[in-house]
Amino acid sequence: MPAASEWIQGWSHLVPAGGSVLDVACGHGRHMRWFYERKHPVTGIDKAPEAIESIAPWGATIVADIEAGPWPLPGQRFAGVVVTNYLWRPLLPTIVDSVAPGGVLLYETFAVGNETVGRPARAEFLLKPGELLQACRDLRIVAYEEGFLDAPARFVQRIAAVRPAPSMDGPLRAPLRTPLQGPV
Numbered sequence: 001m002p003a004a005s006e007w008i009q010g011w012s013h014l015v016p017a018g019g020s021v022l023d024v025a026c027g028h029g030r031h032m033r034w035f036y037e038r039k040h041p042v043t044g045i046d047k048a049p050e051a052i053e054s055i056a057p058w059g060a061t062i063v064a065d066i067e068a069g070p071w072p073l074p075g076q077r078f079a080g081v082v083v084t085n086y087l088w089r090p091l092l093p094t095i096v097d098s099v100a101p102g103g104v105l106l107y108e109t110f111a112v113g114n115e116t117v118g119r120p121a122r123a124e125f126l127l128k129p130g131e132l133l134q135a136c137r138d139l140r141i142v143a144y145e146e147g148f149l150d151a152p153a154r155f156v157q158r159i160a161a162v163r164p165a166p167s168m169d170g171p172l173r174a175p176l177r178t179p180l181q182g183p184v
Contacts, residue, residue, distance in 0.1 A: 001028060001029075001030055001033070002030050003030065004030050004031050004033070004034035005030075005031070005084050005108055007084075007106065007108045007145075007158045007160075008031055008034065008082060008084065008106050008108065009034065011104070011106050011142070011143060011160035012034065012035070012038070012080075012106070014080075014104040014106075014142065014160060014162060015035070015040065015079050015080035015103070015104055015106075016079045016080075016102060016103065017039075018039060018040065018041075019040060019078070019079020019080060019100075019103065020040065020041045020042070020043065020078045020079050020080070021035040021040045021041070021042045021043070021078060021079065021080035021081070021082060022042075022043050022044075022045070022073070022076075022078040022080070022081045022082065022098060023035075023042060023043070023044040023045070023082045023083075024045055024066070024081065024082065024083045024086065024091075024095060025045065025046055025047075025066070025083065025085075025086035026044035026045060026046045026051070026052075026055065027046055027048070027051050028051050028054060028055060029044055029051070029054070029055030029058055031082045031084065032044045032055050032058045032059055033055070033058050035080065035082075036058040036059055040079075040080070041059060041060075042058055042059030042060070043059055043060040043061070043062065043073075043078070044058075044059060044060070044061050044062070045061075045062045045064055045066060045072060045073075046061075046062075046063065046064075047063065047064060047065040047066070047067075048063075049063050066088065066091060067088050067090075067091070071091070071094050073098065076098065077097075077098055077099065077100035077101075077103065078098055078099065078100055078103060079100055079102070079103040079104070080099075080103060080104050080105075080106065081095060081098050081099050081103070081104075081105045081106070081107075082106050082107075083095060083105075083106075083107045083108070083109065084107075084108045084109065085108070085109055085110065086109055087109050087110070087124075087125055087126070087127060089124075092135045093135070095107075096135060096136060096138070096139065099139065099161075099162075099163045100163065101163050101164065101165035101166060102162070102163065102164075102165035103162070103163055104142075104160060104161065104162050104163075105136065105139060105159065105160070105161045105162075105163075106159075106160055107132060107136075107157075107158060107159050107161075108156060108157075108158035108159075109127060109132075109156065109157065109158075110125060110126050110127065110154060110155060110156060111126055111127040111128075111129075111146060111155045111156050111157045112126045112127065112128055112129060112155065113126075113148065113155030114126055114154055114155040114156075116155075117153040117154060117155065118152070118153060118154065126155075127157045129146065130146070131157065132144070132146075132157040132158075132159050133159070136159055136161040138163075139161035139162060139163050139164075140161060140162045140163075140164055141159065141160075141161050142160045142161060142162055143158075143159065143160040144157075144158070144159045144160075144161075145157070145158050145159075146158075
C-alpha cells in the first residue's frame with residue numbers, strides 16, 4: 001500500500017487528538033490507516049466494495065456512490081476530513097460542511113495543467129485556479145499550495161483549513177495557534 005500523502009502527513013497534527021476523521025473516496029485506505037495508527041476513530045467512504053472490505057479493520061466503512069446517490073452522513077461532522085485525488089464539484093459544499101468546529105479539512109487533488117502531464121486530463125476532474133480556496137472561504141486557511149509537483153509529475157491544489165470554534169464567550173477564536181509544521 002502506498003504511504004499517506006506528504007501533505008496529509010504534514011498537516012495531520014491539526015486534527016484534534018482523538019478526533020474522528022472522515023476519509024472521502026478512501027480507496028484502499030492509505031489515509032484511514034495513517035489516522036487509525038495515530039489513535040483516531042476513522043470512517044471511510046468509497047463506491048468500490050472490494051476496497052472497503054480490505055480496510056474494515058481500521059474503522060467504519062461505508063460503500064456509497066456519493067456522486068449518484070445521497071450523502072451517506074447527513075449532518076455529521078468530523079474533527080478531520082481528508083480528500084485526496086478526488087473531485088466532484090457538487091459535493092464540495094457538503095465536504096466543507098462536514099468539518100466540525102475546531103476541525104480541519106485536508107484536501108489535495110489535481111488541478112488545471114495536469115492535462116499536459118498525464119491523467120486525469122478532463123476538465124471536470126481538474127480544479128480551476130483558486131477553486132479550492134473559494135470552496136473553503138468560510139474556513140481559516142492554514143496552508144495552501146497550487147502548482148506543479150514531480151515524482152510523479154502532476155499539477156495540484158492542496159489546502160489545510162480549520163473551521164473556527166466558538167470560544168467560551170461567543171465570538172470566534174482568533175488568532176489560531178496553529179503550528180506551521182507543514183509537509184514532512
